Amino acid sequence: MHTAADLHLPPPQQRLPFPYQPEAQALAAARARLGEGLDWAAAVAAATPWVEAVRAHPAPFWAMESLLREYPISRPEGLALMRLAEALLRVPDVETAVALTADQLGRADFSANDGSGGMLAGLSATALAMSQKFLPEAGESGGLLTRLGARGVVAATVRAIQLLGRQFVLGRSIDEAQGEADKQRKAQPQLRFSYDMLGEGARTEADAERYQASYLNAIVAIAKRQGDASVGPEGRDGISIKLSALFSRYEDAQRERVHGELLPRVWALIEQAAAADMNLTIDAEEVDRLELSLELLDALAGRIAATLPRWRGFGLAVQAYQTRALSVVEAVAAIARRHGLRFMVRLVKGAYWDGEVKRAQEMGLPAYPVFTRKPHTDVNYLACARALLAHRDVIFPQFAGHNAGTIAALLQMAEKAGAVPGQDFELQRLHGMGDGVFREVLKDPRVSCRVYAPVGEHRDLLAYLVRRLLENGANSSFVHQLADPSVAPAELLRSPLLEAHDGVGPAEGLPLPRALYGAERPNSAGADPTCLDSRQPLATAIATTRLDPVPLASQADVADAMQRLSQGWAGWNHRPVDERAAVLRRAADALEVRLPEFCGLLVKEAHKTLGDAISEVREAVDFCRYYAQQAQARLQPQELPGPTGERNTLRLHGRGVFVCISPWNFPLAIFTGQVVAALVAGNAVAAKPAEQTPAVAARMVALLHEAGVPADALALLHGPGETTGAALVAHPATAGVCFTGSTAVARTINRALAAKDGPIVPLIAETGGLNAMVVDSTALPEQVVDAVVQSAFRSAGQRCSALRLLCLHEGVADGILAMLRGAMLELRLGDPADWATDVGPVIDDEAFQNLQTQIARLRREAALIGETPLPAGTAVPRLIAPVAFELSSVAELQQELFGPVLHVVRWSGDPAALVAQINALGYGLTFGLQTRIDSRAERLAAQARIGNVYVNRNMIGAVVGVQPFGGEGLSGTGPKAGGPHYLYRFCAEQCVTINTAAAGGNAALLAGGH
16 A cells, blocks of 8 residues: 655645635636626526426425425524524533523424424424423523423424434435435436535544544445446545544644645545545635645645556535635646546535635735625636536536526536536535425436435534535525525526626625724734735744844933923823824824734744734734724713703813833733823823833834824833832822733732822723633534633733633533543644744743743642643743643632633533632633523623623634723723723813803894794
8 A cells, every 4th residue: 555655745835816806806707707608598498497396396394495494594493493403412411401492492483383394394393382382481491400391392302303413414324324325326326425424623633533534434335335347436426525624733834734644644545445446525625725725636636646547536626605716626627637637526605604704804804715795606606617617628527506597507508518417527416405406407317416415423413504504594595595486486596697796886795804894994904824925924024023122211211201291291182183093093004014024023022923913913903093983983072961051061181191001911912002092092101011022012102103193292111010110100290000911010000009199090900810711511512622722722821811710511521621632732832933833932931930830739739631742852942831720619710820721620500600609709801601502691691790701702812892801800990992981091071161141141042032
């Protein structure tokens, strides 16, 4: 057997156009490729009888069409059913199962069903309506678990969900699936199957090994049932594999590991599939893996050409919703032609649309990598189909979809191109969907269809099933409208070319990421490091960055600066709010342009990883723009109501000199946020950065001065907190203090301010937290582990918001901890300048020694769960390996460890009691909750005395103006940074009342008559 030792990824290279091209440009390319040869009227004529036949003979009760007709996801009943399908089967304890069922069923009305939707509709409506009758009215079960009715109806609902699952999974095992496939082939001999062994992406090495074993077992089983030896792989059953299931770190940042670990695993599967002369298709995944997937394809193709040149069963999927899909088709064809191979290429619409849109928005990318209007995807699909047919010498096209109009158009294009069905191309559908349409299409014996067939236990299909429901259940989808007789066939089959953008207005169906927050506040522009076009300037900046020394401020420097700022404050304060806001906007624009430069500074001085550095620069930009917008909206003079003959005006102005003391963990974002908030409110600012990160602060102060902040309104004073910071706080000219740091230092500042003579000085403090995440037994384990790893270990755990305490329901704790342990093993520690590094060093020697001491204590007093191995022979100093320990109770956690250290406790019973214990710790910064019980999430969020509550996501990365950040109790004074109330604390208020009637009466009133 050949090994993969000589498989090599080519050097990183941008094969395709930049992924964030305007949608109108991508659509124009699709129109041009499609040309004028498509006769849509003929396609409609061919498809209309199929539609009419399906409606005349409704789909059986197990079909997707029946489900969507009865419970469309646009209605509460559909959403409730979808959520129950996603979560109920994995809940191990009766109490939570009752709570989940009651929560979801209580939001819908299943009793309205009249039985006309078929057996499934009638049975499910009866069972679900009974569930509503017997289950507790509230989302939580309380003391009603003793009622056998609740338990019995939950059991019935579980059976209903299992029944639902059977409709979309061909079999629980590969043998069962093949038996069902044989039954279907008896009725439709043209059917072929591609078996998909269900499962989400791997999180651990054990996951990857299990998925690979599953794939290998399936290949052996499929090979045993292969029929005529003269039929090649294009005419046989095959298997679909997901690369993210074979390697937990299938991502561009881990190219070396992809080469060393993933490629050999894929090659082992390829050898087995080739030996059986069957087909193996690599499924498409998210856009950020696209370039890497093509490099993998090229490497594997080269090895196939050298050792398996006669095999024609290697394939991949292409997603038509990507704006670069046409370029992908051309790139795949070029690879095949270069290596003398013929690939099987499955053309699909795409399954990650919402995730791609959200990623582009969150990252501030120039455009979306996917089409944002469905007709545009449909047009691009047809254009890609035409391109695939043109490359039939090196590509066997496989057209996947359920739209009758599209199918008719594909058959028409294939006929015009001279392509023979079954020999030159095939159709594909998903098991459980489109049965009715394909029943009619396959009446033509020349047409062949491959069924994409999920295989696995029903509890493993959950996330997969929900995505299919969302994809095909949208009101605009063909599958949904096919079941609606009120939609005429002509409307149902309307050409996507007529619906596509006509050149008037924006082509995008959504605001561009830049316009996410409206025209008044542009979203900060980001960079996508998975794109070489974006990564190269960042790499250059990191390589060339030099840290300029920042002189320490003496006591005389402090005195001189405070005097200068006191004198300059009045002039700055008297500038109109609009002028001050304009200065902040200029600063934001300049900082955005200099993103690579500031990323280089953050990596070199603060030891930020590249991804964290990009996010921090963007946050600083967002602070400038947000506070500029808020100042203009909230700090203008306001006329107040009053009696006749009197004018009352409320005015806000700066307090004087504000001292801003910022931390080292966000030396640009928090520093900038404090400073520009104080400035735009009309204050002069004495800015004291953290001792460890003065160069970043100095560069930002210089940028603010360049943007128009006067030298006598902003001064940088670098020095120790005990001397420089203390002198600034105690100075008589200090009119306010804004501080982010430890609770102990905040207390010291508070006492110093209280002891001063003169005016009472306000303190705005944001401090740390013992931040907890509560996980109940309805949560998806993969989602939990992703959120925990990001929240606890990203930025080496050096975030105020970082997860410190993970509370796992005892019913799922063992499984989640095993997955977490494995995920921690996959993290990589090292130089933050290296794109592959997940966790860099802690900030300084003092932090390193303190963490080492505390971890040693935990090793003695707590149970070790898992830790990330330190790299052998590393020259990077101060690396602290992410580590997790189990405690016996919440109360054992008394101290925040500011590093990658996670504490875990198990819980059972009432989650409200657990939240009460978390509240009793006294901190109130961030809180995470992982649950599918909506009412539980709402109730626990209301109970938590916590500033920021995050449900079913990670707990870090609060976005300015979206998640205002700040805590209560021992975690700070408020108001929240990046929120609508923040600027007020920097202001003094003045109400001016003028008696306008004092000089001869109220002329306006008299002129109006009486």
